[in-house]
Amino acid sequence: MKKSYFFLLCFFTTVVFSQTTNYKNAPNKKGSNYFEIVNTVRQELEPLKNSTSKTDIKKIKQFERWAYYWKDRVDANGNFPNELLGYYNAGIIDRNGVIQPSVGQMSRSAQSSQSWVNVGPQGVPDANGYSNYPQMGRLTNFLRFQKVPETENVLFVSAPNGGVWKSIDNGITWEPKLDFIAGIGVTDIKSSSTDANAPGTIYVSTGDYDADHIKSIGVLKSTDFGETFQSTGLTFSLSQQETTSNLIVINDNTVIVGTNQYIKKTTDGGATWTNVYTHVYNDAQIGKFHRNGANIMCADSWGGLLFSSNYGNTWSIIKPVGINYERHAVTSDLATGIFYVQNKAGQISTYNPAASVPALTDLGNPTTNYNPQGTYNQALVVKDGLIISGGVDAINSDNNGGVWYTTLNNAWEDNSSAGSYGHADIHEMGYLDNGYSFWACNDGGLIYFNYPTVSEEKPGVEYMSDGVLITQLYSVAISPQSEDHKIIGNQDNDGYSLEMKDGTLKWVSALAGDGTCTAIDFTNPSIRYLGGQNGSLIRTDSGFANNYAGDVDITTPSGAPFVWTMKMNSTVSTTLYGGFGEIYKSTNKGDTWTNLNSGAGQIEFIETFGNSLFVIGENGGRKSLNDGVSWSAIVEPSVSADMNSVTFNQSNPNIVYATIKGYVDGSKVFKSTDGGLTWANISSGLPNILAKQVVLKQNQSEEILFLGTELGVYYKTGANDWQPLGQGLPNVIINDIEINYTVDKLIAGTYGRGLWEISINNNTLGIDETSPTDDNAPKLYPNPVTDGLLYINIPTEFDYDYVIYNVVGGLVKKGKLSSGDNLIKVNDIASGIYVVRMTSGNYVSTQKVVIK
Structure with a gap:
């Protein structure tokens, strides 16, 4: 541990x-x-x-x-390990970082022919009264090809998780183009052309240069207008741990990019690359290139600035490296040819290559309230004396840095606030059209913004990336009343709640910051929970529609990790379990909490059904079969790695399943039949990729398991090997999977490609079950049940076993049925939609019942 x-x-x-x-x-x-x-x-x-x-x-x-x-x-x-090790182990890239041609087809399992469906949000959620409303997710760069009419402009955006997206109708609709490597970041996308009728060759720099979470596999190219991409001659092996920066594309064959130590250039369309500059340090992360004609300037992460006057063939140092990390933002005024640079302290300097003795010259005062978060967001654009500096916010000056104004404001409240609303953390900016019209990519997406005059401080803002489905989810919860009701928690973009508002089912904004955990009361879907970082938690008792901040700001125990976990009891919806410095329990919807003293320490994962409760903490796994009254230890399944998720059979909690962390080949999922004392390895069929969460489909006659990984979802039935589930799911991290039992669907929350679902009907999974004919099938009546009495008629002489369970699989009733009418009292069951599963030998009948 x-x-x-x-x-x-x-x-x-x-x-x-x-x-x-x-x-x-x-x-x-x-x-x-x-x-x-x-x-x-x-x-x-x-x-x-x-x-x-x-x-x-x-x-x-x-x-x-x-x-x-x-x-x-x-x-x-x-x-x-290397961040890309899973992609190599799964055969998506080779050991040199080259994309394998076969992976572009995104084929999955032949056995499971069902297709995954993205279930949103498909666009920015309703602001819901939230002035700083969340948007779709972080983008790194933008590329536009112009056409007449303007409505046929072709747009591309790149994402650090979620790949490359293309629009052929000026941003009205978008399609993903790199789903087979969706989890490998994209830093930049460029072409030498801006003409949609002659787009030329498009190049892509991979990795996540700004946040530095994902390393680069090199530079890709497309010769079919971004429909497909292939590796160029610049690729990196897993051991190289390289970054690639934004690109300078001079023509179809001539491209410049920065790496950890080198500036590299190709003149043959990427087939070969030459080191045209070697930095004194091997971790300089050279980048932030900007070109004006033959002149190119770039920065490194040690504070240095480099300049070339001959299309990048040779380079000179115009500012030597400093002693601290201090990457500069770089741009130029295309009209004057003067370069502008900004250090992380906010000071703007100019460099005029046409001067008799070119030199860096400080301009005006440092940008007021400038915050680049180290080097996470540094962007700069200049036009006709208007300087716009991008960090957390965009801040501009029209008098050469004498006075600065906040112009794109992530803390905007109303029209009396400074500037106009713009999502936080700007990564790149650039020119659009005539006048003072610009674009920016930030942590919420792509915007166009326009100033009527150079002195205007409140630009008009248009959000352009609706339909770019790159939301990074931590958690998802589902409702029993309708498969359409859900709530998700997102990284850096609060939460989205899907519910009725103004007579329409829609996604609405909900306040969380980072939305780390979610829950919906399965007896009353208006009661919803959304957790923020480090244990913060809000509850709404009337839905989040028109109530983005919830009804109750819950006081929680201390000690929660940044991304913390919470679970609702599967049969008593007012009971919650929270992962704080220990496992805590609340029996009144979070109003008060009791320490259950499991001995697990700070909690990382919780699983619960009925009175059985399993947790994983910094001190290992613990289990309680009496709702936290007493605890026993779970033995780690493997000596080489720790557990990171656990699930169990609620009908027999001695049957336990666990995943382990890291890249231990052949050791991903384990099974115990003695409550976690001893384990058997059941990883056969899985590549050596990261296992994130295992889930057992409850109340079934055969073992059915689902596994969320860093590269989609796998499933396993009985003694069979694991295999990928379904068709069309992007190769991206799965952070949370949930089963909606009332509609027999698996819900997957991805980190970078939003929310997905797929049918998991047993027959589609290859499980041999026979449904009785209509004449012989059990009959449920009345339906809905309004008086607490449910009758089940068995028209044959065969006896049946039955279980009744709710949307989350919580078992509420079970027993036996004989020929004729059988009375089941359900007056002690909360209102909602339930599943009645009846089995007799190989015959299985699954029906829904509504209890009111």
Whole structure:
């Protein structure tokens, strides 16, 4: 489990990692240890936890998201693997980072022919009264090809999770083009042309240059207008741990890109690449290129600036490296040819290549309230004296930096606020059309913004990336009343709740920051819960529609991790279990909490059915069969890695399943038949990819398992091997999977491609079950049940076993049925939709009943 270290070691690692190493680059460093880094950085951030400064809050968020990303990947000793190891192990890329031609077909399982369906949100949710409403998710860059009429403009956007998206109708509709490597980030997409009638060759820089979560597999290219992409000659093996920056595309064959240590150039369409500049440091992460004619400027992460006056053939240093990480934003005024750069302290400088002695010259005052979050968001655009600086917000000046104004404001409240509303964290900006018309990519998507005059501070803003389905989900919850009612929690984009508003079923905004956990009361779908980071939690008793902040701001126990977990009891909806510094229980919808003292420490995962409760914490796994009154330990299934999810059979809690972290080949899922004391490895059929969550389909005659991984969903029935589930699911991380038993569907929350569902009817999974004929099938009446009395008529001489369960699989009744009428009292069951599953030998009848 997580390691504890003495003060001396913590002090040492503080010096090593915090003073000399950026934690984002730690996975690249030989000998880096995840547990040491996390302990050290959390100590350093501790004084900021009570700060109200957005800068301080952002620092914590950025680190905790990084820690969450890596926690399931590192091995038991804290060693970092390559972020792309799963893609290699699954055969999507080869050992040199080359995309394998066969993976572009996105074929999945031949046995499970069902198709996955994206279930939204398909566009920005209803703002719901929330002035800082969430949007669809982070984009890194934008490419436009113009056409007459303008409505036929072709647009491309790139995402750090979610690949490349294309629109052929000027942003009205969008289609994904890199779903087979959707989880491999895209930093930039460029072409030498802007003409939709002659688009030329399109190039893509992979990885996530700004956040540095995903390493690059090199530069890709497309010669069919972005319909398909192939690797160029610039690829990277897993051991290289490389980054690639934004691109300079001079013509179809000539491209420039930065890497950790080199500026690379190709003149033959990417077949071969030449190092045209070698940096003194091998972790310089050269990038933020900008070109004006033959002149090109770029920055490195050590504070240096480089310049070329001959299309990148040779380079000179115009600012040597500093002692701290300080990547600059770089742009130029296309009309004057003057370059502008901005350091992370907000100071703008100019560089005029046409001057007799070109030199960097400070311009005006540092940008007021500038916050690039280190180097996470640094963007700059200049036109006719209007300077727009992009960090958390966009801040502009029309008098050469003398005075600065907030112009795109993520904290916008109403028209009396500074500027216009714009989602936080701007990654790139650029020109659009005549006048002062620009585009920007931020953590919410793509916007166009336009100023009527150079002195205007409130631009008109148009959101352009509706339909770009790149939402990064942490959690999903479902409602029993309708399969259409759901709630999701998102990374950095709050929560979305699907419910009736103004007579229409729609996604509406709900307040969370990072929406880390969700729940819907299965007896009353108006009661919904949405958790934010570090244990924050809101509840609505009347739905989130017209009530984005909920009805109750719940006070929770201390000690929750940044991404924390909460579960609702499967049969008593007012009972909640929360993962804080320990496992806590509430029997009154979160109003008060009781420490159940499991001994597991800080909780990472919870599973519950009825009175059985299983948890995974920093001290290992624990189980209770009496709703937390007493506890016993669960033995780790593997000595080489720790558990990260667990599920069990509610009818027999001795049957337990667990996944383990990391990349231990052949060790992904384990099964225990003695309550977690001993384990059998049941990983056959799975590639060596990250296992995130295992779920057992409850109340079935045969074992049916589903597994969320970093590359989609797998399933297993009985003694069969695991195989991919369904067709058409992008290769992206699955953070949460839930079964909606009333409609027999599996719901998958992805990190980068939104929310998906698929039918998991047993017959489609290849399970041999026979439905009785209509004449011989059991008959349920009345339906709906209004007086608490349900009758089931068995028209044959065969006896049946029955179970009644709710939307989340919670078992509420079970027993036997004989020939003729059978009376079942259901007056003690809450109102809702239930499933009645009746079996007799190989005959199975599954029917819904509504209880009111």
